[in-house]
Amino acid sequence: MTPANQALAAARTLSPAEAAHAPLGTAEMLSRLVAFDTTSRNSNLELIHWVRDYLAAQGVVATLVPSEDGAKANLYASIGPAAEGGIVLSGHTDVVPVDGQPWSTDPWALVEKPDGKLYGRGSCDMKGFVAAVLAHVPAFKQARLKVPMHFAFSYDEEVGCLGAHSLAERLMGDVPKPRAVVVGEPTMMGVVNAQNWGGGLIATFTGFEAHSSMTHLGVSAIHFAGEFIHWLNVLQEELAARKRTDIDTVPGHTTINVGVINGGTAGNILARECVLNWGYRTLPGDDAMEVERRAEAYLMGELLPRMRAKHPSANIDLKRRSMVPGIKAEENVVATELALQWTGSNRTFAVPYGTEAGIFRAHGVPTVICGPGDISQAHQPDEFVAASQLKACDAFIARMIEWAERQ
Numbered sequence: 001m002t003p004a005n006q007a008l009a010a011a012r013t014l015s016p017a018e019a020a021h022a023p024l025g026t027a028e029m030l031s032r033l034v035a036f037d038t039t040s041r042n043s044n045l046e047l048i049h050w051v052r053d054y055l056a057a058q059g060v061v062a063t064l065v066p067s068e069d070g071a072k073a074n075l076y077a078s079i080g081p082a083a084e085g086g087i088v089l090s091g092h093t094d095v096v097p098v099d100g101q102p103w104s105t106d107p108w109a110l111v112e113k114p115d116g117k118l119y120g121r122g123s124c125d126m127k128g129f130v131a132a133v134l135a136h137v138p139a140f141k142q143a144r145l146k147v148p149m150h151f152a153f154s155y156d157e158e159v160g161c162l163g164a165h166s167l168a169e170r171l172m173g174d175v176p177k178p179r180a181v182v183v184g185e186p187t188m189m190g191v192v193n194a195q196n197w198g199g200g201l202i203a204t205f206t207g208f209e210a211h212s213s214m215t216h217l218g219v220s221a222i223h224f225a226g227e228f229i230h231w232l233n234v235l236q237e238e239l240a241a242r243k244r245t246d247i248d249t250v251p252g253h254t255t256i257n258v259g260v261i262n263g264g265t266a267g268n269i270l271a272r273e274c275v276l277n278w279g280y281r282t283l284p285g286d287d288a289m290e291v292e293r294r295a296e297a298y299l300m301g302e303l304l305p306r307m308r309a310k311h312p313s314a315n316i317d318l319k320r321r322s323m324v325p326g327i328k329a330e331e332n333v334v335a336t337e338l339a340l341q342w343t344g345s346n347r348t349f350a351v352p353y354g355t356e357a358g359i360f361r362a363h364g365v366p367t368v369i370c371g372p373g374d375i376s377q378a379h380q381p382d383e384f385v386a387a388s389q390l391k392a393c394d395a396f397i398a399r400m401i402e403w404a405e406r407q
């Protein structure tokens with residue numbers, strides 16, 4: 001084992017007090033965080049309690065915002081004066097599953113390979129940023145901050161940004177108005193100031209069962225769900241024809257996807273139920289609700305009457321599963337200028353995916369996305385973050401601290 005990997009392995013089992021006493025570098029902190037299996041289906045409380053105790057050992061009081069069932073929690077904490085104009089550093093603590101992925105290392109044990117990359121689930125998306133923030137707690141404490149630093153760590157980002165809503169609400173209601181939010185999703189430390197709006201929906205079609213030789217007696221939920229999918233495909237083509245050139249994301253138009261379909265019980269029965277888990281992503285500046293509004297009008301105005309004409313008990317239910325608001329460049333100027341200053345860069349980016357940035361932005365604070373690692377690594381087997389990216393994130397935070405001392 002190389003000295004670097006010995007240090008990572010040793011850090012993996014440190015208690016919060018030990019970690020606070022012998023301050024961890026960003027890579028060692030990341031090793032500690034990766035060791036918690038915080039796949040979204042699991043509780044994240046072990047990690048959250050560790051972070052709470054680590055902060056407490058350094059005199060920082062954290063507030064937990066539990067999920068409704070208490071199985072998970074968000075955490076927020078502040079360092080510095082109780083003043084307006086602070087910076088919120090935001091990250092999610094959950095990761096996507098490793099099930100069925102061909103990993104060549106233990107996904108829950110961070111390993112540095114000779115290629116200068118650190119491998120582990122969440123190394124890139126996005127415990128790397130959270131680790132950099134936590135590793136700088138001693139530096140934040142020592143600095144003469146004129147404005148506060150707020151930490152906001154959420155649960156259930158990977159399953160529709162579910163935790164961040166209550167986190168943003170509690171944090172923004174609790175602390176003096178911050179100046180900017182930095183969401184540390186992997187952007188290779190580039191400054192992202194625009195993201196798509198994302199909506200997730202569940203459409204449940206309820207038909208009426210009949211033998212497949214007597215189609216006139218029943219209503220197949222699957223056949224009507226199929227019509228809806230076809231309708232979505234046609235809409236998708238219409239949206240693609242409205243491709244925009246004023247934005248640098250690919251494919252440059254609103255997209256639609258039916259991700260999961262469930263229905264039916266046998267080949268010779270008209271299906272009683274069919275459930276579609278689908279969603280759309282709308283470009284910043286486009287009509288965010290267009291897809292949802294038109295889908296609802298089609299389902300309720302056209303499909304449902306035709307189903308009911310076959311059998312009065314037929315039904316369609318459309319429920320929103322998740323909602324991630326987009327962000328627009330022009331509403332995030334203050335945060336963009338700061339992040340460009342701290343990264344030493346002069347250009348910004350837009351991204352087609354959704355992050356918690358839209359949820360924070362909805363509270364009226366300029367927000368950017370900027371964090372270590374490459375988004376193309378996210379959710380992959382052998383996910384990694386380059387050590388150089390962690391260093392770049394360390395430098396970003398160091399400049400942020402210098403800035404906060406000058407305010």
Ligand SMILES: [Zn+2]
Binds near residue numbers: 092125126157185186
């Ligand atoms: Zn992420």
